[in-house]
Amino acid sequence: MKPVRIAITLLFVLLTSAAFAASAAQKSFEELKALDGSWESKGPNGEPVEVSYRVTSNGSALMSEIKGKENMISMFNLDGDRLLMTHYCAVGNQPRMVAGPSPDGKTFTFSFLDATNLATPDASHMNHLVISRLDANHHTEEWVYNDHGKEMKEVFDLWRKK
Numbered sequence: 001m002k003p004v005r006i007a008i009t010l011l012f013v014l015l016t017s018a019a020f021a022a023s024a025a026q027k028s029f030e031e032l033k034a035l036d037g038s039w040e041s042k043g044p045n046g047e048p049v050e051v052s053y054r055v056t057s058n059g060s061a062l063m064s065e066i067k068g069k070e071n072m073i074s075m076f077n078l079d080g081d082r083l084l085m086t087h088y089c090a091v092g093n094q095p096r097m098v099a100g101p102s103p104d105g106k107t108f109t110f111s112f113l114d115a116t117n118l119a120t121p122d123a124s125h126m127n128h129l130v131i132s133r134l135d136a137n138h139h140t141e142e143w144v145y146n147d148h149g150k151e152m153k154e155v156f157d158l159w160r161k162k
Contacts, residue, residue: 023081024081024101024102025078025081025082025083025099026078027102027105028083028099028101028102028105028108029062029076029077029078029083031102031105031106031108031133032062032076032083032108032131033055033059033062034133034136035053035062035064035131035133035139036053036054036055036062037052037053037160037161038050038051038052038160038161039051039052039053039139039158039159039160039161040158040159040161041156041157041158041159042157043068043156044154047068049066049067049068049156049158050066050067050068050161051064051065051066051067051141051156051158052064052065052067060077060078061075061076061077062075062076062077063075063076064076070090071090072087072088072089072090073087073088074086074087074088075088082098082099083098083099083108084096084097084098084099084113085097085098085099085110085129087126087129089125089126091124091125092117093115093116093117093118093123093124093125094115094116094117095112095113095114095115095118095125095126095127096112096113096114096115096116097110097111097112097113097126097127097128097129098110098111098113106132106133106134107130107131107132107133108130108131108132109128109129109130110128110129110130110131111127111128112125112126112127112128112146122146122148122149123148124145124146124147124148125145125146126143126144126145126146127144127145127146127151128142128143128144129141129142129143129144130142136160137159137160138157138158138159138160139158140155140156140157140158141155141156141158142154142155142156143155143156
């Protein structure tokens, strides 16, 4: 009878632990929330770029705002076991991207899922984003834009504003 009790107790502990374990998407989302604050960089032509991140909606969303001549917003949120990002682009469409697992807890790769207001699948749109947290005050964002099959990449080296 004792081995049965031990087995039942062990099974209960394992099931309880699994129920409370955070998914990879939840862990990634929590890591991304550490970007909360104001960031600065230089654009490809040397112009200043400001990006702000803000945790909002009682912690259920993270908003990124790229400030400049073409203000753009991206929203990050969980959808079940997926981490999604919707980019409200200056070209007028809204690509959604889904994150894959973060191998190191610091690199977050988002790939195109679908989009609203996209005239054709090859119309101009953002289709890939990689955010790399280098430390608490430094991260990079690599944005990939697709325009009729031609990809253009822009990398921002962002430092937390003091």
